[in-house]
Amino acid sequence: MPVPDYAEILADVEDLIRRFIKNPVTIEEDTELVNGLGLDSLLVMEVIQEVEDRFDIFFPLNTLAEIRTVKDFVLQIQREIGG
Amino acid sequence: MGLFDKLANIAAARQGLEAFGVDPFNVVIEEILSPTEARIGGQPVLLAGTNNYLGLTFDPGCMAAACQSINAEGTGTTGSRMANGTYAGHLKLEEELATFYDCRKGIVFSTGFLANLGMITALAGPGDAILIDADCHASIYDGCRMSGADIIRFRHNSAIDMEKKLKRLGARTENTLIIVEGIYSMLGDRAPLKDIVALKRQYGGMLMVDEAHSLGVLGEKGRGMAEDAKVEADVDFIVGTFSKSLGGIGGFCVGNHPGLDLIPYASRPYIFTASPSPATIASTRAALPLLRDGVALRKQVWENATSLYTRLQQMGFKLGPEISPVIAVRLGAREESLAFWQVMLNSGVYVNLVLPPAAPSNSCLLRCSLSAAHTPAQIEKIAEVFSTTRAQLAG
Known part of the structure; x- marks a missing residue:
């Protein structure tokens, strides 16, 4: 499965939110x-939970403290997808 | 921005309660009369939300042991377990807990909350992973945060979601602590422990079970959910509290792992707080054999739970998913729930009001906890007051 880029993740996250x-x-x-x-x-x-299922990643709760905006959220998802 | 600005949401919620004329979070028990009765706001009230599952808080033997200990050892230890706060009684209780659980080691903490903080922070650290059920208690969440480990949640009681997460963890399961509870405190449902243990065996990790609400309630000897599910051999650490079925205050962990000997040296919530008072230790030691041999008490608390759950179900209330000594009545909006709670209290029945985020699934709950000490007449009164309150608010 191709790795989604920033714009694709952003669009998915917006839908999900x-x-x-x-x-x-x-x-x-x-x-x-x-x-x-x-x-x-x-x-x-x-x-x-939905993001974890959608992208098949972990989103450790301890990373939440650094996330304020939608962009922060998308970048963290991108990092997790990148492994 | 001032330090208190971040509490603005709390201030607004508190103001809302004031405007409503109800503050369910500042109830004062003016006089406690028995495990199930008190005086609140000048009137007698039936207690149906105390977690006093076996009703041992007024047991004469436990009370005598506490009094005797105060006379002999004073009111407090004034020190940490690691300094001057370990008396002979603390060690004896640890040995007795280990014997009760048929384990190699028992550790006593000052509260159940601290037992979770103390165990989790000593076991897990940065680079490790902790896999927890989404409905775990705040003390488990706080321990996870303090540990610095990666915190991963699975959907409440979902072995399917847990397996998905374990698969994703891959080789990291070697450094993974899995945490679940025996009976969950808000909805009263049990963990699917057989499935969880099977997954742990398949994928790895160490398993900790918090038996706070299941100790004394489940299992032939009252050891909790792991005993009931016959999976104790696969549970690495059992954590529990003295403040529910044992009628005191304090917490513990038991297990067989040799590494448990290191916990008292590594656990800051164990080291940097005063140890339980001698009276607390004495009453807990007196309560433990009563709990172990309390087959009749266990039978009674389940009969009481079944009776109330069935009655409320027949009345059409939306309840938690299964019968247990914790019975959660799901209500609607916050205002309706506040009014319901207040009318019930005015009618002489105290239950816990639980609002989000403490209540799962964004719902408001009236949470009852049943005791072996409740009489059939008291169970009847609780059910009746639920019914009359609903009728009064509907009218």
Whole structure:
């Protein structure tokens, strides 16, 4: 299976996040997951489970502290895919 | 930005509770009358949310042992286990726990929370992996964070998801600690321990089971879920607490691994806190044989649990997935749940209100925990108050 690039991961992550947020909002790369999208800690965990299944990776919870924006999230996924 | 700014969400939630006129998180028990009765807000209240599964908090033998110990040894140890805080009683309790579990080694911690912190942080570190059930207790999450290991969750009670994660870990399973609970504290459901043990055998890793809510409740001798599932030989570490079925406070770990001898030297939550008071150790030592031989108490707590679960189910309440001494009633929105909890308390029944994120799946719960000390009349009253509260709020 070809390794998805940044843009493909971003598009997948945007789709995935939309499934978890109640109100339609514009998702930009610099949108903050918690403050911008209103994802609470439980929803963040749900999103991570979905990301792990979608990309067949681990998303260790200890890396969460460094993730604030959608871009941070996508870059971390890219790192995990890259191994 | 000030230090307290990050607590703005909590401040807003607290303000909301004040506006609602209810604060379920600051209940004061003015007088405790028995394992199942108290006085709250000036009125008698039936306690149905205390985790006092065997009802041993007022056992005369345990109380006498604690009093005798205070008279002989004073009120506290004033020191850490590693310094002046290990008395003969602490060591005897460790030996008795090891004997009870038929294990080589027992370690006593100051609380169950610290037992999890102490074991996880001593066992796992940066570069290691910890695989946990998503519904594990906060003390397990905090221990994982403190350890610096990679924290990987699997979906609650899903052996399928756990296997997926173990497969991804590959050779890293050699340095992986798997953590599950016997009975989960919020929904009262049991871990599929046979499946989990089979996966551990297949893929590797070490397994720790937190028996906080299953000790005294499951297994012929009350050792918990691992005994009940007949998989104790495959569980590397059992962690538990004295603060539920044993009616005291404190925590422990038991196991056979020779490395356990190193834990007291490596575990900061063991080293840098005062040890349990002599009275706590004495009452726990007196309670342990009662728990071990408490077949009738176990039978009673399960009868009580079955009776309440069945009644609530017949009334149409949405409950946790299986009968257990922890019975979770799923409610709707936060305001409805707060009102439900308040009306129940005003009607003389105390249960735990659990709001997200403490409650799984973003739901609000009224959590009951049953005791062997509950009488049939008390079980009836709990069920009746659930019913009348629902009717009152609907009207």
